[in-house]
Amino acid sequence: MHSSDEYAERDIDISMLTRVEGEGSLRLRMRDGVVESARLSIFEAPRYFEKLVEGRKPDEVIDIVARICGICPVAYQMSAVHAFEDCFGVEVEDGVRALRRLMYCGEWIESHALHVYLLHAPDFLGYASAVEMAEDHADIVGRGLQLKRLGNDILALLGGRAIHPVSVRVGGFSRVPRRGELDALRHMLDHAVEWSAETLDWVSTLDAPAFERDVELVSLVHPHEYPMNHGRIVSTRGIDVATGAWRDAFEESQVPDTNALHARTRSGTTYLVGPAARVTQCADRLHPRAGAALRQSGLGGAIAANPYWSIAARAVELLHASSEAVDILDAYTRPDVASVAWEPRAGVAAWSTEAPRGLLFHRYEVDASGFVRAAQIVPPTSQNQGRIEDDLVAFTPTMRDASDAELTHGLEQLVRSYDPCISCATHFLDVEIEEVP
Amino acid sequence: MTRGAPTVGVVKFASCDGCQLSLLDLEDHLLEITGTFDIVEFAEATSRRSPGPYDVLLVEGSVSTEEQAAEILELRAQARTLVTIGACATAGGIQALRNWADHDEYRRAVYAHPEYVASLATSTPVSSHVRVDAELHGCPIDRGELLELLSALAVGRRPQIREDAVCLACKRRGVVCVTVARGIPCLGPVTNAGCGAICPAMDRGCYGCFGPRPEANMPSLTGSFLASGGTRADVARLFEGFTAYAEPFRTTVSDLRGRGPEEDADAQQ
Amino acid sequence: MSEAGQGHRYFLARHRLADLIDVLRGAGGRARTVIGPTVEQGAIVYAEIDTAADLPVGWRDEQAPGHYRLRREGDERAFAYAVGPTAWKRHLFPPARVRMEVAAEPGADGTRFEPTQPAASATVLLGARGCELAAMRVQDRVFRGGPYVDDHYADARDAAFVVAVQCTHPASTCFCTSMRSGPGVEAGYDLRLTEIADGFVVEAGTDAGGEVLVSLRLDPADEERAGEAHAAVAACAETVTHRNRGVDPIRARDLDMYPEHPRWDEVAARCLACTNCTMVCPTCFCSRDVQQSVLARPDGTVERQWDSCFTAEFAAVAGGSFRSRIRDRYRQWLTHKFSTWWPQFGTPGCVGCGRCIVWCPVEIDVREEIAAIGTSAPESDAQDGGERRGDVDLGPQALTTSPGGVPEPPPRTGTVERVTTETSDTVTLRVRTPPGLEAQPGQFVLAAVPRVGAPPISVSRLEPGTLELTVRSVGPATAALCRLGPGDPLGLAGAYGRGWPIEAARGNDVIVVAGGIGLAPLRPVIDAVLADRDSYGDVSVYVGARTPDDMIYSAEIGTWEQRRDVTAARIVDRAGPDWLGPVGVVTQLFADTAREAASTVAFVCGPERMMQASVDALVDSGMRAESIWLTTERHMECGVGLCGHCQLGPYFVCRDGPVFTAAELGPYLGVEGI
């Protein structure tokens, strides 16, 4: 990090963002207190996934796209599997549908606990990492780790392992657990509910910078359930399209002065996806326990308006996911078959699901034998990227008098509040590896 | 951490972050790990930074840009023990499939301004660039193996990690062979154990994410896949996974496809 | 004995199978776990059975090399299948079990090694077949035959109530009649069932079995049913025999006589070295000991896990593997099963269950391999002159075991008294001998460092109350030993193995030939001979090393060189600046001297190639191979004949060696990959 001597001209250059997933940097240029440019750039190397899946069959694609992100592999598997099933007209069993939600609950718990406790909380309390935070707050960090572990345990039970689980197949799962295999987990999940409730109580006590802005929030919305795998893509400003019709409402467009593609609404505006968008749009479909806790916390408005309070949105979703996981386990009977038979069909397989970080869109052109001919994947972080930069521009003047160190910290904390997953964002359409001169 | 504890760095190249996440996924042991080792560099988890030197450096990800090719040389110089973790670092990862493809075509297909994209034509394992002291296989690595590596380092034993076939773990676990009982092609016989036979235990075939074991008998296994009715392309796709660029999978894929990958040499040009 | 006594046949109607299982589960007021066949993962496996509904009622199996499928026949039969992928060893000798708990707290008393105590719960093994009971008897000999026994196995075996089922539906891969293990069941059961159209003919083989029959209040089986049962088993036997007419286990006993048969290369080209065959085999017993501990915690465990002779590290020692090629490993497995098992345990290692054939992913069929190698081998290829072994009675059915021996002992804690640096990588530890540890020259101990390992180390000096170990640091465990200082605790298990025949050498000329650290196990020989110098004839000591700096006990060799009553000489491969002695191989020092065959005994230890050259030179100079004693290195895990790692032809190096005569090792010295 460095800064220029002149007050009038300030460059804030955070060459390596820490406590985010993947590698990115932040470069901000100000003149006379006005931000000229804010650029969140990603130097995560491109991996060309859209090309890698060409010529592959659906189940192989499910295995491959998981590797876009080690933090939320299930999200990639879910968007892909639903896209293919939709395209091929596959109806999965109800039990399978429930297990897929359970799997997502596991990933949300894992990912949110990771972010709340290990990546984000240290900012609020002034530590460099959760490890240092644990020296003063061992019980809090310990709770976060145990919660995270339970999320992983759900994933391992259903998918064989927590990272890059192996069981998701077109038509269902390669294997579904026997009832008895769930008992130990079920017992532990009562704790997860308890710890999640404590998480929300605890984050409510944190101090977030006052910074409010009015943004368009986008998420899936489903009439009966909190959105995960089904619903419609809906925004706070009137967008309402089918899960597969992302391209009707959004586009990836070129941003001036960079060669990166950012997602924008068709009207060219930035928007926000993720926990804050879901909680705001679907508060009434939260699990009753989570809904009540949200109301009691009084943080609903702050979650919609202040990016720092996304930590509370994650806490609410932790409570939702652990409560729903309990319900799913209690109602579980093993599906008769793990997977139903299916035949490929030529067509476009497109679907969006709710990754922990927000809407994740997949689109595959499939030939009659089931081979993928072209692919497009739009992960949440590249949808949020434009919004993050807008927020940085809006936020910086509020810290006009701060030292470079303070400003840097404030900006980093702001970026982290989006839980940007740069590994995902390197989804290879909006990567910019250009050397910044 | 204890004073004088060995210093550990965690760095990454082209990857999904899953392997370094495996360290954070050792939830029950995380605080004990940070008590045993001094984690001085781990950008995903801490804002503390250190350019080295490191007693132990865990490297995730494949080398796929010129910057990375230069950086790994510097990191090697800073690391007493360099351990590559995961399929990307040990085998080039799924992204190494581009090594068989026309890289320029990839760039043109994906970028409006391909001239700005500074990725190398190949994605290569760290061992193609520098000496590596130990490897943890897997996509992702097994967190039990990671804990064993750290524990072995802590007390000075040989890590109890062997080059067995997945089959050995599969049978110990009491899993029925999916190839014999269901006719599902499985790469277990030629793949390093380490995962504990996750895929067969989930009623599917192993797709080789822990990479080829040193003495994988490829002609015999591919011969048997072909004999049971797979086309050459079908069989090739079985190996075109997360460790395709590791020998002998690499040669098998090239033979079945009738074309070879860009050579490692490109990585250094 | 009640009226439901042994030898009487009773009839269990089909619908009463559930009652049988209930009684088995709770018989005699003891709750037992019933392990039996059930359909899972597309196969009939052995798992916990709660009710008769868990049994594979109405299922049939279809088995062929590399092929297994289930099909629903839809009838009422519960046992109309042949053995599946699980073997009972899973329950008697589990795939992984903590064998010992260890600790390494600071301080001299901090080192602890505590074997875990067996605590098998009462179990019913339901549905064991003839070949499977034969396999249990084979493993009984391995694990309970002594001198050291696996007490966990013994305990589990004693806690098992065996309900045998005679086979009526063989698979194409069964060859029990060739190995005389089935399809009928002759011995080793508590209850024996034969399935017939409307139920089962049941007999008790023990009092415990009789009690079960009493509580079931069964009627005797009528003649017709008894006849139906008998005929079903006989028909099964006929089918199996018919299909396997070419399979001749007696000829297969000769397999180890053809180590260079071209067929080994052919089968190795197919074999994946995947270990499936050894894992599913009901007699394979090899294991490895895995050190387990978490981070810097002082406590840890040693876990015994199934291992396989097909793994790369199975026969590895510092410097490489004795069986580096798949060919070597396939040959080891097949020759062990069919030939070298005989001298080890008095039976073949195969019971003809066919599992290794079915579960080999590339369809390798041991029956074809033994036929190809056993019958097409040119006589001249045979290692020991083509002399075939005579007919023997296989009859694993008839074999009974005579359990005996002691559980393998844990290491006892000794204390390091003094450390002497020998070379840049070698030290000698003088250790206060823990009470109860007795050692002979030529024996070795397992020198255990908690959480790190327990490598075999030869005793390099024996004195009252102390012993010495000379250790070369080649890897982590030996490095840990080399780091020990005075006062440090150290675990010692043993001493194990057959030592040098020093007493028998009395009255003879003695030649000692050592290469490198090979001098360490020989030093107790020199000590003993010099302590009783007058009892021996001429005494010569020849020592070779790579360089002068690699020569251990240099000063001591000097004192031997000084003595008039000893001929001592040393030689190095490469001289250093201060070296005035000869340069070359150790055999140069003694090759020219003629020996008196009848009255000379030689003791040799060093790298395998050096030992071979020494043997050749000594034989050329007139010695008999029977009087040349060698000590061999092999990978070792247990040290007591239970883990299988150290096998060399018919020998367990840990138990039958490490000291052998050149005559005993003759067929194996210099054969690549044995």
Ligand SMILES: Cc1cc2nc3c(=O)[nH]c(=O)nc-3n(C[C@H](O)[C@H](O)[C@H](O)COP(=O)(O)OP(=O)(O)OC[C@H]3O[C@@H](n4cnc5c(N)ncnc54)[C@H](O)[C@@H]3O)c2cc1C
């Ligand atoms: C009967 C006998 C007597 C021996 N006497 C001595 C002696 O007096 N002094 C001495 O320095 N060495 C002796 N050795 C050799 C010594 O046991 C090995 O060097 C040691 O086990 C290596 O262990 P490590 O962990 O230090 O090395 P590692 O690096 O872990 O092992 C090095 C290699 O040795 C192999 N190995 C591991 N365990 C064993 C084992 N138990 N037996 C053999 N190889 C193994 C490994 O697979 C590896 O390939 C003896 C070996 C035997 C069999």
Ligand code: SF4
């Ligand atoms: S079975 Fe194979 S593909 Fe599956 S997790 Fe293990 S090594 Fe990876």
Ligand code: SF4
């Ligand atoms: S060698 Fe093969 S046939 Fe013989 S007992 Fe073992 S598994 Fe069965």
Ligand code: SF4
């Ligand atoms: S014989 Fe067959 S089962 Fe055995 S190791 Fe070879 S390939 Fe595997």
Ligand code: FES
């Ligand atoms: S049998 Fe275990 S070392 Fe010999």
